[in-house]
Amino acid sequence: MPHLIAPSVLAANFGQLDKDVEMLNHSTADWIHVDVMDGRFVPNISFGFPVLHAINKVAQKPLDVHLMIEHPELYIEQFRAGGASVITVHYEACPHLHRTVEQIKATGAQAGVALNPHTPVAFLSEIIQDLDVVCLMSVNPGFGGQKFIAHTYHKIKELKALIESKESGCLIEIDGGVNQDNAPLLLAAGADVLVAGSYVFNSQNPAQTILDLKQIKK
Numbered sequence: 564m565p566h567l568i569a570p571s572v573l574a575a576n577f578g579q580l581d582k583d584v585e586m587l588n589h590s591t592a593d594w595i596h597v598d599v600m601d602g603r604f605v606p607n608i609s610f611g612f613p614v615l616h617a618i619n620k621v622a623q624k625p626l627d628v629h630l631m632i633e634h635p636e637l638y639i640e641q642f643r644a645g646g647a648s649v650i651t652v653h654y655e656a657c658p659h660l661h662r663t664v665e666q667i668k669a670t671g672a673q674a675g676v677a678l679n680p681h682t683p684v685a686f687l688s689e690i691i692q693d694l695d696v697v698c699l700m701s702v703n704p705g706f707g708g709q710k711f712i713a714h715t716y717h718k719i720k721e722l723k724a725l726i727e728s729k730e731s732g733c734l735i736e737i738d739g740g741v742n743q744d745n746a747p748l749l750l751a752a753g754a755d756v757l758v759a760g761s762y763v764f765n766s767q768n769p770a771q772t773i774l775d776l777k778q779i780k781k
């Protein structure tokens with residue numbers, strides 16, 4: 564399967580979010596990654612429902628909604644109603660992860676689970692068959708523009724082995740500090756979806772940058 568590119572609108576220009584989403588519509592981006600932060604699970608606050616609705620009005624690509632929030636189970640249906648196609652919750656925020664994953668799937672959305680950099684891949688061994696996406700955080704969540712953490716490569720390999728051993732069809736998504744230098748190595752290690760925020764939106768030509776990431780050979 565060709566890899567997917569999911570630009571993160573956390574790094575978009577807020578004065579022209581609608582124009583940036585229009586640009587993504589006409590680009591080779593596959594998904595639009597929306598980071599939701601609550602100021603509790605992570606030390607930053609980003610989008611809530613009104614912004615998600617505004618993005619969804621313009622977006623013609625699936626919205627990949629990443630919930631960096633405590634108690635995500637309280638809001639799953641609202642995020643789905645706001646246009647989320649993929650809903651990703653954090654392993655570290657979900658004591659009843661199986662129930663929360665079932666709740667996401669019951670809405671018709673694809674279910675993702677994100678792991679912080681320090682969380683072992685093996686913690687997903689009993690739920691990997693139920694997941695559509697595993698998002699490996701390659702920075703500590705909360706902010707765009709951080710430095711990529713290199714031990715992500717070995718987590719990708721471990722996750723790939725777990726997915727194969729359990730015959731799961733889930734995708735491996737990498738989020739944080741992705742750029743043209745590390746993207747080929749991430750894909751070679753087994754990544755399927757690359758989230759990129761500042762690398763795309765701070766570039767001279769974001770659509771071309773997305774195309775360049777898309778055209779990397781595995």
Ligand SMILES: O=C(CO)[C@H](O)[C@H](O)COP(=O)(O)O
Pocket residue numbers: 571573574596598631702703704705706707708709738739740741758759760761762
């Ligand atoms: O939200 C994030 C961390 O919580 C991500 O880093 C963001 O989705 C991507 O931004 P960047 O490519 O600038 O790291």
